[in-house]
Amino acid sequence: MRALRRLTVRASLPEALMPLSQLVTNLRWSWHPETRDLFEALDPELWASCGGDPVKVLGEVSAERLAALADDPGFLEQLTTVAADLREYLDAPHWYQSLGADAPATIAYFSAEFGITEVLPQYSGGLGILAGDHLKAASDLGVPLIGVGLLYRSGYFSQGLSADGWQLEHYPALDPHGLPLKLVRDADRNAVVIAVPLPEGRTLYAHVYRAQVGRVSLLLLDSDIEENSPAERGVTDRLYGGGEDHRLRQEMLLGIGGVRALRAYCSLTGTPPPEVFHANEGHAGFQGIERIRELTESHGLSFPEALQAVRGGTVFTTHTPVPAGIDRFPKALIERYFAGFGVPVDQLLPLGAEEDPSKFNMAHMGLRLGQRANGVSELHGHVSRDMFGPLWPGFDPDDVPIGSITNGVHAPTWTARELVELGTQTTSQGDPLEVDGEVHFDGVDRVPAAELWRTRRLLRGRLVEEVRRRVRATALSRGAAEAELDWTETAFDPDVLTIGFARRVPSYKRLTLMLRDPARLKALLLDEERPVQLVIAGKSHPADDGGKQLIQQMVKFADDPEIRHRIAFLPNYDIGMARYLYWGCDVWLNNPLRPLEACGTSGMKSALNGGLNLSIRDGWWDEWFDGQNGWAIPTADGVEDPERRDDVEAQAIYDLLHRQVVPRFYEVDDEGVPSRWVEMVRDTLRETGPKVLATRMVRDYVQRLYVPAAGAARSMAAGGYEPARAEAAWRAKLLEHWPGVRVAHVEATGVGETPEIGGGIDLRAEVELPGLAPSDVLVEAAYGRVDDADGLHQVTTLELRHDGAEGSRHWFTGTVPLTRTGAFGYTVRVLPHSAHLVVPAELGVVVNA
Structure with missing residues (x-):
C-alpha cells in the first residue's frame, strides 16, 4: 500500500531553542562548520544516521531530547553564540x-x-x-x-x-x-x-x-x-x-x-x-x-x-x-x-x-x-x-x-575544515575578500611540511573509510551476499597515492580513456612498492545510452577481484560524496577532448585542498597551470583519427604517472615526508587557491558586468524610457541605410621607399554614408602583422577623424604608427557608433575597405 502523500512532522521547539528555526532554514549551515557542530550536538547518533542533514535531524529529534537541551546551559550557550554569529553575518556591511x-x-x-x-x-x-x-x-x-x-x-x-x-x-x-x-x-x-x-x-x-x-x-x-x-x-x-x-x-x-x-x-x-x-x-x-x-x-x-x-x-x-x-x-x-x-x-x-x-x-x-x-x-x-x-x-x-570570466568555487563549502584551521587560506595582505588585485595565501608557508603532510594523510584516510562504506553498500545493492564482502574492509589504503576522477559522463569527458591500455593501468594499480588507487564517480544522462555504456565498461573493469581493492566506481555522485573526494584525493585527473571543457571546476575544488591536477590543458587549467600545481597532459590536437588521438593521450597519462607523479609521491625524506610533493601542495594552496575562489569570480561579475549593466539599464529608463525609444529609432535608421555604406577609396602618404620603425602612414579614407551622419559611424584603421594570405594578426585599431564632406561623401584621416618590424598591413573599416553601444560590433554590421 502506498501513501497518498508524505509529510515531515516535527516536534515543537521549546522557547529557549527557537533560534534553531532560523538556523535550519538558512542554508549558511551548509558551509558554516560551527552551525553544523550545533546541529550534531542535538543528537550525535541521529546526526550520523541522517547523513549530516540538519533539516532531517530537527524533524526526527525527540521532544524529550529537545526538552533536555532547553535546560542544558552548555548547549544554550553554543546556540546563542551561533545565532548571534548568523545575525552579524546577515546584518553587517560587506x-x-x-x-x-x-x-x-x-x-x-x-x-x-x-x-x-x-x-x-x-x-x-x-x-x-x-x-x-x-x-x-x-x-x-x-x-x-x-x-x-x-x-x-x-x-x-x-x-x-x-x-x-x-x-x-x-x-x-x-x-x-x-x-x-x-x-x-x-x-x-x-x-x-x-x-x-x-x-x-x-x-x-x-x-x-x-x-x-x-x-x-x-x-x-x-x-x-x-x-x-x-x-x-x-x-x-x-x-x-x-x-x-x-x-x-x-x-x-x-x-x-x-x-x-x-x-x-x-x-x-x-x-x-x-x-x-x-x-x-x-x-x-x-x-x-x-x-x-x-x-x-x-x-x-x-x-x-x-x-x-x-x-x-x-x-x-x-x-x-x-x-x-x-x-x-x-x-x-x-x-x-x-x-x-x-x-x-x-x-x-x-x-x-x-x-x-x-x-x-x-x-x-x-x-x-x-x-x-x-x-x-x-x-x-x-x-x-x-x-x-x-x-x-x-x-x-x-x-x-x-x-x-573564469569560474570559481566556494572555498568554505569545499575546503576541508582541518586545512582551513591550519591557515591555508590566510594571507598577510589582509582579508582576502577585500584585497584588490592578486592574492597569495602565504599563510600556508608557516605550516611545517610534516604537519601539512599529516593533514593530507588524515584526509586521505577519511576518504578511504568512505570508499569502503560505499563499495560495500553498492555491492549489496547489486546482489552480493554479506559473506562475499570481507574484502571491502581492507579495500584502498590511506598510504597509497589516490587519484580521483568524478564528473558527468558525456563522451567528450572520456571517462574510459584511462582504460585504453588495461594491462598498463593494472600494473600501476598493483605495483608492489609504489601502487596507485583510483576513485571514480559520475552520472550519465538517463537518455544517454552511450554514456551508460562507458560507466558499465568502467564498473566491469573495477569488478575484477585482482584490482577491486585499488579501483572503485562509486554510484550516486553528489555534493556529499564530492567533499570526500576533493578532501582526500592526492591527484585530480581530468582528460576531456580539448577544447570541449568550458571550465572544469572540480579540479579547482581539489586544488583548494592541496590536490594536484593531472589534466589536459582545457578550461581553467589552460590559463592557471604553472608547472608547480600539477601536470599538464600533452594533447594530440593535430591527430584527426579519434581512436589514435585517444591512444596517444592515454599513453601520455600513463607516462606521466609512471615517470613523474608516482615517483614524486613516494620519494620521502628521513622523516617520511615526500618533501618535493609537499612543496607542490604548498604552491597549489598559496598561488592557485586564491585564483579559483568564487568570491574572485563574483567580484569580477560585479565590477565588469553588473555595475555597467545597471548603468545601461538606468540610462535606457531615463525620462520614461526616452533613450530606449531614441536608440531603437537610431538602430532602425542605421540598418536601413547600412547597405549603402562603403569605403570608396583609401589614400596612403608619408611612407618612403623603405618604411622604418618610428615613422607613420598618413591615411585619408573616402567613405560613402548615404542617409547617415558622421556621428553615426566609427571609421577605424586596423593594422598589425600580416601573413602570406594578407590576413591581419595582433590587430591594433586607430580611430580616424572626420575631415570634411561633400554630400554623402565623407573624408576621414589619421596616421598609423609603424611600431614593429617585419610584414605589416592595414585596412580601413566602418562600424556603427552610439553612446549606448558597449562595443562597435554589437549590431553585427561592418564595412571593410
Whole structure:
C-alpha cells in the first residue's frame, strides 16, 4: 500500500531553542562548520544516521531530547553564540556595500539548476554547482542577489548500478515541507500563485518557495499544485526530463514565471526591483521576453524599443563549448506557444534565429537579449567567439562581443575544515575578500611540511573509510551476499597515492580513456612498492545510452577481484560524496577532448585542498597551470583519427604517472615526508587557491558586468524610457541605410621607399554614408602583422577623424604608427557608433575597405 502523500512532522521547539528555526532554514549551515557542530550536538547518533542533514535531524529529534537541551546551559550557550554569529553575518556591511550608488540595488540570477547542498537536490552537475557557489559567494560579499529557479519534485535522479554494471535511475519524491524551504505567502497568508499562459487557453500555475542562502534569497517555482491539470502539474517533475514540449514549458516557467515570481516577491518584501538580470545559460532566456512584454504594456513601448531597454540590463553567460549542447526548439513550437503571449511573434522569432531556419536557438536568443555576454574561462571565451561568430558576420573572432570570466568555487563549502584551521587560506595582505588585485595565501608557508603532510594523510584516510562504506553498500545493492564482502574492509589504503576522477559522463569527458591500455593501468594499480588507487564517480544522462555504456565498461573493469581493492566506481555522485573526494584525493585527473571543457571546476575544488591536477590543458587549467600545481597532459590536437588521438593521450597519462607523479609521491625524506610533493601542495594552496575562489569570480561579475549593466539599464529608463525609444529609432535608421555604406577609396602618404620603425602612414579614407551622419559611424584603421594570405594578426585599431564632406561623401584621416618590424598591413573599416553601444560590433554590421 502506498501513501497518498508524505509529510515531515516535527516536534515543537521549546522557547529557549527557537533560534534553531532560523538556523535550519538558512542554508549558511551548509558551509558554516560551527552551525553544523550545533546541529550534531542535538543528537550525535541521529546526526550520523541522517547523513549530516540538519533539516532531517530537527524533524526526527525527540521532544524529550529537545526538552533536555532547553535546560542544558552548555548547549544554550553554543546556540546563542551561533545565532548571534548568523545575525552579524546577515546584518553587517560587506565588500559590496563599499561600492556606492553605482552598484545595482538588486540583481536577479536565473539558472535551471542550483547546487547548494545535497539536502536540496536541485542540480545535475557543474552548471548547478557553479550557480550554487555563485549565490554563496554573493552572500559572503554582500551582493544583493536573488536567485530564480525551478523546484523539481524528483530532482535529477539517484543513481544505482545493476548486477552487470548498467546505470539505474531512481526518482525520489521530494516533500517541500521536509526541505529547507518556505512557501512564499501574501499579506493574507495565502500562497502566492504565479500564472504563465499556454496554448489553447490553458494556464500553467506555480507556487513559489524561498530558500535562504546566507544573505541571498533563492526563489524556486513548483508546478505540482492543485490549480494545475495533471499535465501542467508535471512540468517541474524532473531536471532535464521529458521531450521538447515539456522542456519548453519548463523554460517558459523559469523565464516568464521567474520574472513574475520576482515581481511578487519584491513587492511583498519591499525589495527594490532588480536592475540587472543575469541568465546563467540559455534555459532562462524567456526572462527577457517577459520583461519586453511588461514594458510594451506598462509604458507603451514598441518591441524594438523595449528590446533596447531590456538588453542594457541583461547579462548572459554561456557554458556550452559545442553547438550540440544548446537547447533548440522547433520554430513552429515557439509560434504555437507564444501566439497569444503579448509580444509580436514575428519579432520574437529572429532573436532565436540560427542557420537551420526551422529551429529556435536559446543560446542565440540569450546573446541577442544580453548586451553583455561571457564564457567561463579564457579558453572558453575563445571557443565561444568562434562558435557564435556567425551571429556577427564580417568580424574576426577577436571582435565578437563575448568576453570571459573564469569560474570559481566556494572555498568554505569545499575546503576541508582541518586545512582551513591550519591557515591555508590566510594571507598577510589582509582579508582576502577585500584585497584588490592578486592574492597569495602565504599563510600556508608557516605550516611545517610534516604537519601539512599529516593533514593530507588524515584526509586521505577519511576518504578511504568512505570508499569502503560505499563499495560495500553498492555491492549489496547489486546482489552480493554479506559473506562475499570481507574484502571491502581492507579495500584502498590511506598510504597509497589516490587519484580521483568524478564528473558527468558525456563522451567528450572520456571517462574510459584511462582504460585504453588495461594491462598498463593494472600494473600501476598493483605495483608492489609504489601502487596507485583510483576513485571514480559520475552520472550519465538517463537518455544517454552511450554514456551508460562507458560507466558499465568502467564498473566491469573495477569488478575484477585482482584490482577491486585499488579501483572503485562509486554510484550516486553528489555534493556529499564530492567533499570526500576533493578532501582526500592526492591527484585530480581530468582528460576531456580539448577544447570541449568550458571550465572544469572540480579540479579547482581539489586544488583548494592541496590536490594536484593531472589534466589536459582545457578550461581553467589552460590559463592557471604553472608547472608547480600539477601536470599538464600533452594533447594530440593535430591527430584527426579519434581512436589514435585517444591512444596517444592515454599513453601520455600513463607516462606521466609512471615517470613523474608516482615517483614524486613516494620519494620521502628521513622523516617520511615526500618533501618535493609537499612543496607542490604548498604552491597549489598559496598561488592557485586564491585564483579559483568564487568570491574572485563574483567580484569580477560585479565590477565588469553588473555595475555597467545597471548603468545601461538606468540610462535606457531615463525620462520614461526616452533613450530606449531614441536608440531603437537610431538602430532602425542605421540598418536601413547600412547597405549603402562603403569605403570608396583609401589614400596612403608619408611612407618612403623603405618604411622604418618610428615613422607613420598618413591615411585619408573616402567613405560613402548615404542617409547617415558622421556621428553615426566609427571609421577605424586596423593594422598589425600580416601573413602570406594578407590576413591581419595582433590587430591594433586607430580611430580616424572626420575631415570634411561633400554630400554623402565623407573624408576621414589619421596616421598609423609603424611600431614593429617585419610584414605589416592595414585596412580601413566602418562600424556603427552610439553612446549606448558597449562595443562597435554589437549590431553585427561592418564595412571593410
